[in-house]
Structure formats: C-alpha cells, structure tokens
Amino acid sequence: MGDAPGEADAPGETPRGAASAGSGSAPGEARPDGLLDLRATDAVPGALRYPPDAVVVVAGLPGSGKSTLLHRWSGRVGEPGGASHGAAGAPAVRLIDPRAVHLACEAVMPHWLPYPVYRPWARWRLLREVCAALRGDGPVLVHDCGSRAWLRRLLARATARHGRTLHLVLLDVGAATALSGQRARARWVRRRVFARHRRGLDRLLRTLDRPAAGPSTALPDALADVTSLVALDARTRERVAAVRFDAAPERRGAGGPESLPPRGAAGPGPRICSPV
Template sequence: MAPRGVVDLRGEAGAGFVTAYPADAVVVVSGLPGAGKSTLLRRWSGAAVRAVDPRTVHEACEAVMPAALPYAVYRPWARLEHFRLLRSSVRGGGPLLVHDCGSRAWMRRWLAREAARRGRELHLVLLDVGAATALDGQ
C-alpha cells in the first residue's frame, strides 16, 4: 500500500501488512509515550534507512557524561543535539524516519517546511492507542 491523504488503518493491518513510501520520503511517527513509536522505527529501519529517535541521542549523551550528573542538567544539550541531527538528516538524501513525541507542534511544522524546501514528501503516521496500552508500553 502506498498511502495518499488520510488513511485509517485501524483493524486493517495484519501480520503481512506492508506500506511503501517514496525513496526520499520523510516519515514522522507520532503518538503517546508508550504507543510503540520506537519499536515501529526499529522494525521499519534498516541499513539503508536513517531513523532519528531522541532516545538514541539521550543514550549517546549519557555515555559521555559523568555518571553522577542527572539527565535534567544536560537535557538542553541533548535536545540541541537531537535537533542538529534531525536538521542534517532532513537536509540529506534518502529515506528518513523520525520519532515525534507529539508535544512540539513547531517541530512538525519545521519538518514539513524543510522537507518541502528539499522536494521531499512528508508523511505522518499517528499511532492511536488507548491510555492503558500506552502506560503498559512505557
């Protein structure tokens, strides 16, 4: 399936379900914390597909920080690094998967503008799960 416009897949996707996007598309995966965004990105991404997940950036920053330093102290640096990685990735070529926490509308607007400037299609995949399912996933 090559999605165009709004496509509601609730109850439609089975084990053999496949979606296809243009080779240079920017696909943004959004939903509640615990909805399965990172899991979906891991399953979709491969050697040829770049995925930008803030958790990966958090872990990379954590690896170079002193163990006693709480994340809250270096969170601004981690967020800046995430945005820098996202900016360079969207400006590059090839397919791009983006983890979106859903709380920064300005980020989605920026991504849409930046993708359009580069002639890249932007697709939004919204994971619609209930609160109980999201809490179980956290």
C-alpha cells in the same frame, strides 16, 4: 483516545486513503495519500510504500510502541518485505531516535548529573542529526511523540525546503496501553509530561474523527503541511510489518545520464544516525 469507531473495509479491499496498486504499489501494500485510517479495520496492508526521499514520522504516546515499530521497519531493510526490498538503487534508510541521542549524551556526562541539566545539549545534537538527514539523500524515519503542532510545522517547513515530503504514522493505542508499554520497558515518563503529550495527541486525534469521504480522504486543515497520515491502533500496529521506499531516480552526472550512488549512502543496510 483509543480505537476510533467506523465502518471497516472488507478484507482484500484497498484501505481508505491508500493509492491503488496501479499507481505503483504492489499487492499487499498501500501507498498513503491523505488520511489512511487503519484503526478498527480488517483491511490492513502488510507494508506501507513511500517516495524515495520521504520523511516518515512515527508518533504516539510514550510507551505506545514507536521505537519497536521503527526498529522493526528499519531492521528489515534489504530483507524480503523490508524497507528497500525490490527497489533497485534504493538508498539506506536513516533513523532518527531521540533515545539514542539521549544515551550518547549520558555516556559522556558525569553519572551524578541529572538529564534535565544537559537536555538542551541533547536536543541541539538531535536537531543537528535531523538537519544532516534532510540535507542527505534517501528516506528518513523519525521518532517523535507528535503532540507538538509547532514542532510538526517546523519539520514540515524544513522538509519542504529540501524538496522532500512529510508523512505521519500515528499510533492511537490509548493511555492504558501506553502506560503498560512503559511498564514493560521499565522506563517511565513523568506524569506531568505524559499528560502534556496526551493532551496534544488528543487534539490531533479529534481532527481525524470524522467519516471518510471516499477512497482518498483529504487531511484536515490542521495537517495541511503533511502529505499523508496513517492511523494505527494497538492491533493494526502489529500487522503492518514493513515500510518500503521507491528507488531513487537516476541522477545526471557531468558526462550524461548515469546512475549515481546517493549522497551519504552507506551500503544496503539501515543507518541509525549517530550524534555528530
């Protein structure tokens, strides 16, 4: 793992795998399409733009900065450069974070009961959150290590079933940086679990380590069920300041075309899913 070698784009150019501004992206932002490899490059957009009903999974090793990035993005909804800035009628962003579910379950359990005992219940509650988010309107941000291909395929099928598209943002920061991140947050993942995630992500990253073929690079067959993948390293992770979503199209009411609030929307701010 770590930064992937490759030829850097010249500053100011549209990064490989990003749609041009003429396709609906504003200057300084990229609309991922296929593989957008932002590792070891200076051509880094300040924001990523997705469709209004996109499901964006931020993946990486434990400690790689997934939670920090997700909360930075979701916390900027409605602010200049934030998730729904500039998109009239853009629905609330829903954030699915397994850590929040873990803490909610922990809060109602006896303090002496170890987490592995009630882990199946926590995962069931997390699955309910994901299903509820997919049934609703608006974009969804998901926190996941991304090391399990079967889980990615399952999420892709569920996403497609609800007429949505699945997008990945992969943090390729290397094991040393991820372990440093765990140390900084004073929350460690067991060595065996970390090694398992590392092996899974290494397999995924090996499918990406090939030269880009043009302005929009197709994803490998292993990611055929994903609409786009953005790869970030430890440096470029800090430079993508925001995620933005297009405004939802008008929905047709009983009396004719009219702009209706999206189902389940709760105002202009982000909604971090609470366990149900």
